[in-house]
Amino acid sequence: MQKDFSIDEHLEYPVENVENPVITSMSERDAKSVWHPFTQHYTAPYSIPVVKGQGAYLFDENGKRYIDAIASWWVNLHGHAHPYIAxxxxxxxxxxxxxxxxxxxxxxxxxxxxxxxxxxxxxxxxxxxxxxxxxxxxxxxxxxxxxxxxxxxxxxxxxxxxxxxxxxxxxxxxxxxxxxxxxxxxxxxxxxxxxxxxxxxxxxxxxxxxxxxxxxxxxxxxxxxxxxxxxxxxxxxxxxxxxxxxxxxxxxxxxxxxxxxxxxxxxxxxxxxxxxxxxxxxxxxxxxxxxxxxxxxxxxxxxxxxxxxxxxxxxxxxxxxxxxxxxxxxxxxxxxxxxxxxxxLLPETQAQIQMIHQSHQCFKEVLQEKYGKAIADVRIRGTILAIEIQTSEGTSYFSNIRDTAYNFFLEKGILMRPLGNVIYLLTPYCISEEDLQYIYTAIEEFLQHIQAK
Missing domain, CATH: 3.40.640.10 (Type I PLP-dependent aspartate aminotransferase-like (Major domain))
Structure with a gap:
């Protein structure tokens, strides 16, 4: 007969071992045992340990909140840990x-x-x-x-x-x-x-x-x-x-x-x-x-x-x-x-898709008016916004701007993963107008930051 399993009975990890002392940081444990995709581990910093997702947000082990501006590699439509799907x-x-x-x-x-x-x-x-x-x-x-x-x-x-x-x-x-x-x-x-x-x-x-x-x-x-x-x-x-x-x-x-x-x-x-x-x-x-x-x-x-x-x-x-x-x-x-x-297929979701598109269109006008010299192109299709930053090397996946931008937005609590010199938004549909405006403001600050260099 199968034993009833209670969540409270599960083992807590890591388990204490005298010969192998516990490493308490998730990032350190990860670095010791995990090989990540699209990651050059020789130069990459420790991975950020995420312990919770809710709506358009991710939370790390220290409680810091990140807006998931790329829908976790373009997969998340409705927000993290959606109760209906769960x-x-x-x-x-x-x-x-x-x-x-x-x-x-x-x-x-x-x-x-x-x-x-x-x-x-x-x-x-x-x-x-x-x-x-x-x-x-x-x-x-x-x-x-x-x-x-x-x-x-x-x-x-x-x-x-x-x-x-x-x-x-x-x-x-x-x-x-x-x-x-x-x-x-x-x-x-x-x-x-x-x-x-x-x-x-x-x-x-x-x-x-x-x-x-x-x-x-x-x-x-x-x-x-x-x-x-x-x-x-x-x-x-x-x-x-x-x-x-x-x-x-x-x-x-x-x-x-x-x-x-x-x-x-x-x-x-x-x-x-x-x-x-x-x-x-x-x-x-x-x-x-x-x-x-x-x-x-x-x-x-x-x-x-x-x-x-x-x-x-x-x-x-x-x-x-x-x-x-x-x-x-x-x-x-x-x-x-x-x-x-x-x-x-809910009307509310379709309305959110239209809201995101319209917000991107308005922001595109701001970008073109204020940062035309710093930007090679701004592209929009539906909920996807792409901003190609002007560089001497042209479009390049290995542009140094990528790491600068990635870290800049992380500091502001925004998960963005630039494609070289192209920064883009591809958010969950549940994102709020307030969070979109926060991201837009951060993008403007980044453009001002690189213009000042």
Whole structure:
């Protein structure tokens, strides 16, 4: 018989050990045992120990409060420790926490698939679950290449992507991302990708001409993958819907599948449910993650058209899509996603999205009027604000401004993680106008600080 477990009975960590004295600081314990992502531990300071989240705030072990201005790497939609999501996940945990998803299914996965297909474009028919954004794109690339392979066409195996893009850190997603310090050690192992110029203002024609040139050999190209309207890790680089619409139309006309990486842009970030809601021609495959669960749990989704799905139906089992992981369609993660959708579709949430957008627009005017010489560009799309600071080195992920800005905002209780010389806001939707104004004031102070140097 299973013993009832009381929270009060759990072991307190760290446990006293004469031979291994307790290190009381969470930061020191972390430094002794943890390897962090995107962190150069030789030069990085100790990690900040967070003990609590509430709404748009994070609290460290000393009680200091931080406004989470980047939604904890763009995942948190509704605020930390949201009671509604927590309640739904807790209820699900007591009913079914995990089951193999090959040969079995469950209500949260079915319900989530149905609800996602209701809000995705009408051409989407099937939902494939994975565990994060990188694998959602990895699955999409495998779907596209195997779609043609299953029909006996082994020549269509090249991918078109935008230069400067980022789609993840698995091998397939590194291959279609920009060649950079992120993936340089692995370049010999990455397959060939055809890169288009990013169609930013004034460069639309170059991108269209490059696409037309590549499509002269469309019999070798399986797919065109892109971050719609905004390249996230590339510096919050933005471009207009019209040129993307034309690029997708060209690809479709030449029998090339189109893959929308909506990992960051999905679920209202751009002002609409999906960034591709701004365009007429709908992609064949969608990749979703980050805000999918409201930031509560890891979950990835790759959706496809019925035509793509049917290419995998066969008496020959070798035509199966052989991709999985142990926690595919985890019931808890699916439940968190369902709860997040409930919150996202509320009128109050939609009003907050509009409030954030309007606040950014007003602040953009202030920036352009007062700090024009210090700023190379200010970009807005929906709830996302990006400020590119003028530097002699141009746009660079490794700009020294990054560390200066990061530490400046931390001191003021704001979690911001600049992309080189690009500082940006991508907040939870629950943020207050007061907190936004506090962040804007801090940004102005930072611009004054660097101008004074």
């Amino acid at each position: 309640q739904k996940v807790a209820e699900q945990f007591l009913q079914l926490e995990q089951v193999i998803f090959a040969g079995f299914t469950h209500e949260p996965a079915i319900c989530l698939a149905e609800r996602l297909l209701d809000i995705l474009p009408n051409n989407q028919a099937k939902i494939f679950y994975s565990d994060n954004g990188s694998t959602a794109v990895e699955v999409a690339l495998k779907m596209a290449i195997q779609f043609f392979h299953n029909q006996g066409n082994t020549r269509k195996n090249k991918i078109i992507a935008f230069a400067n893009g980022y789609h993840g850190d698995t091998f397939g997603t590194m291959a279609v991302g920009a060649k950079s310090a992120f993936n340089a050690p692995f370049e010999p192992f990455l397959y060939e990708t055809l890169y288009l110029p990013v169609p930013t203002k004034g460069h639309e024609t170059r991108a269209l001409e490059a696409m037309q040139e590549y499509l002269q050999n469309a019999d070798e190209i399986a797919a065109f993958v892109f971050e719609p309207l905004i390249q996230g890790a590339g510096g919050m680089v933005m471009y207009e819907p019209g040129v993307l619409n034309e690029l997708i139309a060209l690809a479709k006309a030449h029998g090339v599948l189109t893959i929308a990486d909506e990992i960051m842009t999905g679920f209202g970030r751009t002002g609409k449910m999906f960034a591709t809601d701004y365009i007429e021609h709908k992609p064949d495959i969608f990749c979703l993650s980050k805000g999918l669960t409201g930031g509560a749990m890891a979950l990835g989704v790759t959706s496809s058209t019925q035509t793509i799905f049917e290419a995998f139906l066969s008496d020959d089992r070798r035509k199966t899509l052989f991709h999985s992981h142990s926690f595919t369609a985890n019931p808890l993660a699916c439940t968190a996603a369902l709860a997040s959708l409930d919150l996202l």
